[in-house]
Every structure is written in C-alpha cells, then in structure tokens.
Amino acid sequence: ETGKAAFVLETGVIKEFVRVTEDMMIHEPCGDEYIMIRGECYPVVRLGEWYKMSEYAKNVEDGVMLILEMEEKKICLFVDRLIGEQEIVVKPIPSYIKKVKGLSGCTQLGDGSIALILDAAGLVG
Numbered sequence: 001e002t003g004k005a006a007f008v009l010e011t012g013v014i015k016e017f018v019r020v021t022e023d024m025m026i027h028e029p030c031g032d033e034y035i036m037i038r039g040e041c042y043p044v045v046r047l048g049e050w051y052k053m054s055e056y057a058k059n060v061e062d063g064v065m066l067i068l069e070m071e072e073k074k075i076c077l078f079v080d081r082l083i084g085e086q087e088i089v090v091k092p093i094p095s096y097i098k099k100v101k102g103l104s105g106c107t108q109l110g111d112g113s114i115a116l117i118l119d120a121a122g123l124v125g
Contacts, residue, residue: 006115
C-alpha cells in the first residue's frame with residue numbers, strides 16, 4: 001500500500017522485504033537513488049513518486065523496501081506498508097484506459113476495494 005492506494009505484486013518476483021535506514025541510501029545529483037543492502041547496490045523505485053501520488057511515505061525509515069528480481073534484474077521498490085498475502089482474480093485494465101507503465105491489471109480485494117496490479121517487468125526494465 002502506498003498513500004491511499006493498494007497495489008498487488010506477484011509473490012514470485014519479491015525476493016525479500018527489508019526495513020532500511022537513510023544512511024543506506026545513495027542519492028545521485030541527477031535524482032536517481034540506490035541502496036546498499038549487504039554489500040549489494042540496488043536502484044530504488046519509490047512507488048509514490050513513480051505514480052506522482054500526493055500522499056505517501058517519503059522517509060525510507062517510514063516504509064518498506066521490497067527487493068524485486070525479474071529476469072536477473074533487481075530493484076528495490078519502496079512502499080508505505082505491506083498489507084498481506086492473498087489469492088486474487090486478475091482483471092485486465094479496460095482498453096479504453098490508457099496503458100500505464102508498470103501496471104498490468106486490477107483486482108478486487110476482500111474488503112471490496114480495488115487494487116492495481118503492478119507489472120514488475122515494467123518497473124524493473
């Protein structure tokens with residue numbers, strides 16, 4: 001979950017989730033960010049910034065980093081919080097809605113709310 005929106009990721013691409021501290025972050029002058037975790041450097045994608053959301057955790061110590069691996073590429077995806085694991089029914093995004101990079105569909109959660117399904121390949125590539 002990031003801001004007021006729920007997102008879903010296929011569990012197979014999530015290698016682990018970690019709490020991090022600001023001193024683990026590397027900030028490049030061009031705006032790119034990386035994080036060092038156990039001696040390995042990962043590019044960081046902040047989900048709230050990726051989708052230009054108005055409300056989301058900006059401090060890395062207030063959220064969770066998900067290490068994603070897709071076709072031997074790895075990134076860290078920064079989210080506000082994890083909701084849990086559940087079975088979902090994937091519904092494609094209707095053709096009249098413009099294709100958005102990093103999204104592959106949507107689903108209805110157990111509480112009736114709608115969650116967007118993240119396409120890990122679109123985030124990693």
